[in-house]
Amino acid sequence: MTLDDLKHAQRERLIFLDRCLTWRGMANRRDLIERFGISTAQAALDFRVYLGLARSTPPIYDPVRKTYIAASEHEPLAPSGLTEAFDILASDDESTPSAALPRPERKADRRTIALLHQAIRSGKAVHVRYTSMSSGADDGQWIAPTRFTSDGESVHVRAHSFKHGEYRNYLPIRIDPDSSFEEKLLAEPLPVDVDWNTRAIIWLRPKSGLSDRQASVVRREFGFEGEFLRVETRKALEFFFNRRWGLDEKGARLERAKTEYEPIAPAWPNDH
Amino acid sequence: MTLDDLKHAQRERLIFLDRCLTWRGMANRRDLIERFGISTAQAALDFRVYLGLARSTPPIYDPVRKTYIAASEHEPLAPSGLTEAFDILASDDESTPSAALPRPERKADRRTIALLHQAIRSGKAVHVRYTSMSSGADDGQWIAPTRFTSDGESVHVRAHSFKHGEYRNYLPIRIDPDSSFEEKLLAEPLPVDVDWNTRAIIWLRPKSGLSDRQASVVRREFGFEGEFLRVETRKALEFFFNRRWGLDEKGARLERAKTEYEPIAPAWPNDH
DNA sequence: CATAGTCCGTATAATTTTTAATCGTATAAT
DNA sequence: ATTATACGATTAAAAATTATACGGACTATG
Numbered sequence: 001m002t003l004d005d006l007k008h009a010q011r012e013r014l015i016f017l018d019r020c021l022t023w024r025g026m027a028n029r030r031d032l033i034e035r036f037g038i039s040t041a042q043a044a045l046d047f048r049v050y051l052g053l054a055r056s057t058p059p060i061y062d063p064v065r066k067t068y069i070a071a072s073e074h075e076p077l078a079p080s081g082l083t084e085a086f087d088i089l090a091s092d093d094e095s096t097p098s099a100a101l102p103r104p105e106r107k108a109d110r111r112t113i114a115l116l117h118q119a120i121r122s123g124k125a126v127h128v129r130y131t132s133m134s135s136g137a138d139d140g141q142w143i144a145p146t147r148f149t150s151d152g153e154s155v156h157v158r159a160h161s162f163k164h165g166e167y168r169n170y171l172p173i174r175i176d177p178d179s180s181f182e183e184k185l186l187a188e189p190l191p192v193d194v195d196w197n198t199r200a201i202i203w204l205r206p207k208s209g210l211s212d213r214q215a216s217v218v219r220r221e222f223g224f225e226g227e228f229l230r231v232e233t234r235k236a237l238e239f240f241f242n243r244r245w246g247l248d249e250k251g252a253r254l255e256r257a258k259t260e261y262e263p264i265a266p267a268w269p270n271d272h
Numbered sequence: 273m274t275l276d277d278l279k280h281a282q283r284e285r286l287i288f289l290d291r292c293l294t295w296r297g298m299a300n301r302r303d304l305i306e307r308f309g310i311s312t313a314q315a316a317l318d319f320r321v322y323l324g325l326a327r328s329t330p331p332i333y334d335p336v337r338k339t340y341i342a343a344s345e346h347e348p349l350a351p352s353g354l355t356e357a358f359d360i361l362a363s364d365d366e367s368t369p370s371a372a373l374p375r376p377e378r379k380a381d382r383r384t385i386a387l388l389h390q391a392i393r394s395g396k397a398v399h400v401r402y403t404s405m406s407s408g409a410d411d412g413q414w415i416a417p418t419r420f421t422s423d424g425e426s427v428h429v430r431a432h433s434f435k436h437g438e439y440r441n442y443l444p445i446r447i448d449p450d451s452s453f454e455e456k457l458l459a460e461p462l463p464v465d466v467d468w469n470t471r472a473i474i475w476l477r478p479k480s481g482l483s484d485r486q487a488s489v490v491r492r493e494f495g496f497e498g499e500f501l502r503v504e505t506r507k508a509l510e511f512f513f514n515r516r517w518g519l520d521e522k523g524a525r526l527e528r529a530k531t532e533y534e535p536i537a538p539a540w541p542n543d544h
Numbered sequence: 545c546a547t548a549g550t551c552c553g554t555a556t557a558a559t560t561t562t563t564a565a566t567c568g569t570a571t572a573a574t
Numbered sequence: 575a576t577t578a579t580a581c582g583a584t585t586a587a588a589a590a591t592t593a594t595a596c597g598g599a600c601t602a603t604g
Binding site: 007008009012022025026037038070072074081082085086090096098099100101102103105106107108110111113114115118131133136147148149151152171173199213214220221222223231232233234237240243244245246248250253254264265 | 310
Binding site: 007029030040041044047061063065066067068 | 579580581582583584591
């Protein structure tokens with residue numbers, strides 16, 4: 001019996017329960033009831049199933065505090081990071097400003113995104129007018145979009161540009177919504193997207209100039225023990241890496257030590 | 273009949289369906305089946321319920337493409353931004369690196385977080401040893417944690433520091449896991465957290481020096497039409513704002529025009 | 545032009561999940 | 575002592591979901 005044997009709905013509930021125990025160290029039926037709108041009876045059933053699953057380190061009911069308390073050596077059923085933890089820890093007051101700092105939210109045109117998505121699915125090229133920050137709007141060009149990507153700030157479309165003869169990342173919002181969006185079947189298969197299919201392994205270390213003590217604080221914060229922190233991404237996204245990790249900022253506490261590249265075994269042969 | 277009348281599980285499914293139609297412009301029963309592990313019959317029922325809800329701009333079945341196509345004036349049942357869109361657009365290949373650039377993931381000690389959470393709930397002060405980047409570990413101090421916060425990179429605890437006589441943001445990871453974590457009832461109620469209960473309204477504009485054309489690209493990307501983009505947060509989080517929005521970076525495209533403050537009506541009177 | 549394949553839809557009964565309604569126990573507060 | 579609130583358990587009823595079978599519309603293919 002594992003989480004996977006359960007239905008989606010109950011699995012979601014048990015994962016939530018698991019995270020309450022992991023990060024709050026405690027959980028109630030009430031937590032499930034409020035979050036999922038289920039009955040007390042169902043919440044009690046969920047608890048029983050959970051206790052069955054967490055056989056190695058089950059939480060224990062504390063009649064004094066009237067809650068389940070996670071075992072001190074509690075082993076989460078499903079892994080979760082600080083992001084998920086915050087969801088569970090921040091009890092939100094809808095009305096007032098959020099407890100989280102707002103992020104710059106980039107916009108996009110629904111119709112443009114959908115057209116790109118359909119071009120990706122059907123493997124067609126589309127005609128678009130693209131505006132770049134430096135050179136302004138072009139007169140229209142054919143691109144063959146292959147997938148969506150994210151640099152953490154905004155969503156990009158990865159596409160083969162016939163004009164430039166290479167794969168590039170485009171920002172959908174900069175595509176003129178009044179482009180023709182004419183579609184065209186590809187005369188010949190697209191070239192392989194080498195940068196997409198290259199793994200970039202980036203090794204970071206505490207910024208030189210930090211004292212040993214400071215360096216060890218940095219290691220603890222980012223969760224590595226040895227000399228380097230290893231981060232893996234695709235070469236096609238490497239351009240955005242420094243900004244995302246703030247490496248070029250004044251207060252940076254990490255720096256790049258080295259970068260290695262290796263081909264990614266394609267999931268399907270000849271993945272474009 | 274609205275989304276709210278449904279059970280949690282079906283509501284989740286219909287929201288997913290709604291987002292498929294919004295961002296992909298198309299949807300199948302198969303999408304629901306794969307995502308939620310339901311039967312074809314149930315997926316067909318979900319579609320019928322959806323069609324009942326989306327009475328104003330219902331999607332239409334296209335027998336040629338064998339999918340539902342969103343109406344051109346499709347009105348989403350539930351709002352969603354680019355983040356949610358990406359979840360739906362990026363079909364993930366578990367095995368290979370993600371299509372999204374990895375973020376710096378900050379760590380935290382489960383036990384420390386749980387202890388803080390329980391101190392917040394019970395309104396107690398705890399004794400912790402805190403390590404700051406500059407001055408190293410202290411000898412231990414009493415803090416009264418009040419809530420968790422996020423600056424988008426990491427999770428903080430907002431706490432009243434008796435040592436400094438003010439509220440501060442602490443990084444849980446910098447609390448020594450071997451602190452005593454001794455608890456103490458508060459002798460007197462905590463002072464009001466003024467900065468937390470102050471709304472900071474930040475007005476941004478395209479960075480000066482940009483051409484008119486560039487400025488209009490920026491306006492489109494961030495979704496504002498007039499002179500300013502209005503962003504709202506809490507004064508207690510304002511310190512992190514510039515970094516989160518990259519305003520101090522070289523390539524910044526927005527700059528702060530002005531900032532206004534106003535008290536937030538407390539959800540409960542005397543909210544600490 | 546027949547055939548297979550894939551999408552849709554419907555309808556039925558069988559099964560599983562969830563609820564509603566009660567009851568019992570332990571703890572804390574008044 | 576009484577009340578309130580956690581928890582637990584059990585029952586029958588209701589609701590959601592599945593398994594299965596069937597038929598229609600369209601495409602692609604030999």
